[in-house]
Amino acid sequence: MKATKKDAVERFEKMYNCCQAVICAYCEELGMKEEDAFRLTEGFGSGMGGLKDTCGAVTGMFMTIGLKNSAGKMDEPFATKMDTYQKLLEAAEKFKEKNGSLYCRDLKTEDGPQPLPCCMKCVEDAAQIIDEME
Numbered sequence: 001m002k003a004t005k006k007d008a009v010e011r012f013e014k015m016y017n018c019c020q021a022v023i024c025a026y027c028e029e030l031g032m033k034e035e036d037a038f039r040l041t042e043g044f045g046s047g048m049g050g051l052k053d054t055c056g057a058v059t060g061m062f063m064t065i066g067l068k069n070s071a072g073k074m075d076e077p078f079a080t081k082m083d084t085y086q087k088l089l090e091a092a093e094k095f096k097e098k099n100g101s102l103y104c105r106d107l108k109t110e111d112g113p114q115p116l117p118c119c120m121k122c123v124e125d126a127a128q129i130i131d132e133m134e
Contacts, residue, residue, distance in 0.1 A: 017045025022060030047104025
């Protein structure tokens, strides 16, 4: 893919949430308007709307992989579904290897206003995993 982790980090530094930063870095080349991706993922930061559950960067990574991998055949929903699931499992494992968890409550090790370095690392790692999955 043409986008890089640098593109995701730049968005995070502009105060996109972690999910928005990841998916918005790739949406143009995947045929999605950035504004639509931004709006769709607004509630997915801070571990699902502040619940500190699944990391927003991980969620953005999953969404990006799904957009890239899906055949989009609504009349054949299983055309690529199992392959996409396998890619998500691989990406999740890589993220866990780098960070120890998929959960914001474990990953957010600092307090204060964004962009926090611990969250920046999650955005970088999620985007790097996408970049490596070519």
